[in-house]
Structures are given as C-alpha cells and as structure tokens.
Amino acid sequence: xxxxxxxxxxxxxxxxxxxxxxxxLVPLFWPLVKPAGAVEILAHRMAWSLVFVGAxxxxxxxxxxxxxxxxxxxxxxxxxxxxxxITVNWGVYIWAxxxxxxxxxxxxxxxxxxxTIAMGVLLLKERLRPxxxxxxxxxxxxxxxxxxxxxxxPWISLTLAFSFATYGLVKKKVGLGGIExxxxxxAIQFLPAVGYLLWLTSQGSSTFATEGVGHGAxxxxxxxxxxxxxxxxxxxxxRVPLSTLGLLQYLTPVFQFLLGVLYFHEAMPAERWxxxxxxxxxxxxxxWDAWRAAQRFGRRVSVPEVETRASAAVxx
Numbered sequence: 298x299x300x301x302x303x304x305x306x307x308x309x310x311x312x313x314x315x316x317x318x319x320x321x322l323v324p325l326f327w328p329l330v331k332p333a334g335a336v337e338i339l340a341h342r343m344a345w346s347l348v349f350v351g352a353x354x355x356x357x358x359x360x361x362x363x364x365x366x367x368x369x370x371x372x373x374x375x376x377x378x379x380x381x382x383i384t385v386n387w388g389v390y391i392w393a394x395x396x397x398x399x400x401x402x403x404x405x406x407x408x409x410x411x412x413t414i415a416m417g418v419l420l421l422k423e424r425l426r427p428x429x430x431x432x433x434x435x436x437x438x439x440x441x442x443x444x445x446x447x448x449x450x451p452w453i454s455l456t457l458a459f460s461f462a463t464y465g466l467v468k469k470k471v472g473l474g475g476i477e478x479x480x481x482x483x484a485i486q487f488l489p490a491v492g493y494l495l496w497l498t499s500q501g502s503s504t505f506a507t508e509g510v511g512h513g514a515x516x517x518x519x520x521x522x523x524x525x526x527x528x529x530x531x532x533x534x535x536r537v538p539l540s541t542l543g544l545l546q547y548l549t550p551v552f553q554f555l556l557g558v559l560y561f562h563e564a565m566p567a568e569r570w571x572x573x574x575x576x577x578x579x580x581x582x583x584x585w586d587a588w589r590a591a592q593r594f595g596r597r598v599s600v601p602e603v604e605t606r607a608s609a610a611v612x613x
Contacts, residue, residue, distance in 0.1 A: 309536025313545045316530035319522075321552025323613050324402075324561075326522055327394045330515050333504045335392035337497060338519065341505070342387060343490035345520030347483035353524065354480055362477050372471055379467045380482040386460040390613050393453045399557030400565065404443070405457025406550040406613075407576045410583060411436035412462040420466070428586040432579040439575035446568030475531045479524065543587070547580070549613070 330338050354360060366372055393402040411433055417423040425433070444450045468478055497503040505513050534542060554573075557563045 305536045309533045312529040313533035316526045317548040319526040321549040324394045339388045340490040340493045341516040342519040343486035346523040347487045349520035349524045350480045375471045376481045380485040382464045400563045401453045403550040403553035404454040409458045412458045432582040435579035439572045443572035
C-alpha cells in the first residue's frame, strides 16, 4: 500500500467515524430545540436542509443531474416516494428522542439490516443463505420478546426500521449520489415545510422568532445537522471498502443506545435486555456470514450484505 493510498484510507476512516459518530450523537441535539414541537422541528429540518445542500452544490458546481432527473418522470416519482418515507422516518425519530424513547429508536437502526434483508426476499425475490435465515428468524424472535416486555409491539423501532429500509430500497432504484439525492428530496419537502411554518406563524404558535436568537439559530442549524454527516459519509464511501462501512454503520445505534441508557437514564428491564441481546446476536451472525462469503468468493462485500451506501445514509 503506497503512502497516498494509506493517506486516502486514513482520510476515509476519519470521515466514516465522523459521519456515523454525528448520527449516533444527534439525540443530544434534538432536545436543544425545545420548546419547538416535533413537527415544527421536522419542518425546519426539511427547509434548512435544502438551503444548506443547495449552497454546497453551488460551490461544487454539481447541477447537471437535476436537468436529467426532471426529464425522467419515473425517477422523479421515486424521489418523491423517498422524500415521503424519509419525512416519516425523521419525524418519528425526532418525536421519539424528545419523548424519552432514545433506546427504542436505537433498536430501529439495529434491526434495520434484518428488515432490509427480509424486504429483499419478499419484494426482490432474493435468496438467502441458511445463516441469514437464522439471523432474520432471531430478529423476529427479538421483536416478540420486546412485544411481551413492552406490552405492545415496539412501534417506534419498527416504524424507523421499515421506513428506513423502504427509503434505502427506493434510493437504490433512483441511483443518485447522497448529496444530490438529499437535494432532490428536500426540494420536494421544501414547499410543504415552509407552508406549514408560515401557517404556524399565522397561528402564533411558531417558536422560531419568539424564543430568542439562539433558539432560531438552532432551528436553522438543523440543515447542517442533516447534511454535514452526509458530506463526511460521501468522503468515506469513495475511500474505504464497503465491508468497513458496513461495520462502521453499527456505531450509530451503539452510540444512541449508550446515550439512552447512560445519559437519558431510560429503563432497561430484563426483557428489554433479552430482546436487544437477540438482535445483537442476529447482527453477529450476519457479520460473520458476510465475511465468510467475502473470503469464499474472493471479493469485498458490505456487512451485512445489504445496501449501506449513500442510498441509505440519511437516517436520523
């Protein structure tokens, strides 16, 4: 490995740690923008993300994709679906964090790879190896254990996992880069978001201009919080193997889980520990199976063997 190659790999790893680290620590940010409600925060996030990403694209002079996309109604329709699904994902996540459900939100991103694999079987008719079947079955057992523990299905986790898995599937079909895709999606979200914020202001319920300059600045910075990790992720994706990115992706839910337990002091009764242990066991199986497959076929694969690139990068 040459010095330049080692330098590129080091840069990629640093960006990867930065991206997944920021996504993992973002539960610390959303409580800062209270007393704004989850929907108001979501609307600001959609509006300011377009401003930030649009400025980045202007600086990079990357606009050729936009004209091409507008000439392809099918792809544009898929972008609209992606925008709708990620809106649900963002909204539920913000509400979960600010309502004291950080641990349950982290579970959603732990089980997301299992949901993605299951959707591949059901929708894309993909065939799984025996170990992958065991992993998916273990994940299903974990949901049952958690349902018993909660007294109801873990709806927050399931909503986050299924919405994000659907988002990744749709973005894979669209085939846009991470920044370009976020720009297209937030362009669709922008008018509804601004319309809601204007209505909220007319009702005297907006906190943007009534809670001080610092609060307004925090709401505006939601665009940076959304886009900056994606920029770091893009820098990592072109420099490190997908297998490495696949492993790094688990940093996000691990950080979120630790914050939920150690910082927010959320309860972890025995049945919840049991459910999480089953999920972690399933992920270990997927990781081991993917590495074994990589060695057997002499090629690099992601861990797990599902979409972990920019098509599924914007998660929280």
